[in-house]
Amino acid sequence: MSPPVSTESPESKRAHCTEFKYTHKDGKGVEICERLSINRLSGQATWYRGGEVRIFHQAEVTGVRFSARTGDPSGEFRTWQSIRGEGLFELLQRNAPLLLTLLLTILNIFTADLLIAAVLCLRLWQVFPWREGGYDMSLGPDYRDLVASSALAFLSAGTTLLSAWWLRLRFRV
16 A cells, blocks of 8 residues: 555646545455545535545644555454554564564574573583582493483584574585
8 A cells, every 4th residue: 555645736736725645445456546635725625535525624634644444443453464464573563672672582593503502511511420520430421411412412503504594604515
């Protein structure tokens, strides 16, 4: 949908008339043209939509806003995607930019890669038993931590490759 256009034709300049035109399509694809004509000399505002005409006094018109609603206006904002094709990120960016920033900081591949690498380091640290300020090499490794760290290493490699792809890095062998 395009914004309303304010036009002044040569005839309307003589009559001191300003016109606002707005064209949009309804839910069935039919093009609807709305027009508001304000005559500054007579103080009359005339609104046209299809065959409908309404006349107001200029003092009654405080602003011009054209809106296209399809369906039930009361249920217009109940879905994640509104009439304008606005998605979740656009909605959060307009209404809650701090929440959007927090979500994008936490839920991205780089943060996931960092968290997986940190957990991998912790699990590798726990493979060998720790006793009196050092590793006790007389005892064997804890295989549960070893298997978990192997799985985390593969997962970390995958997220690192995905991060490199996201940054469009090219590797040559």
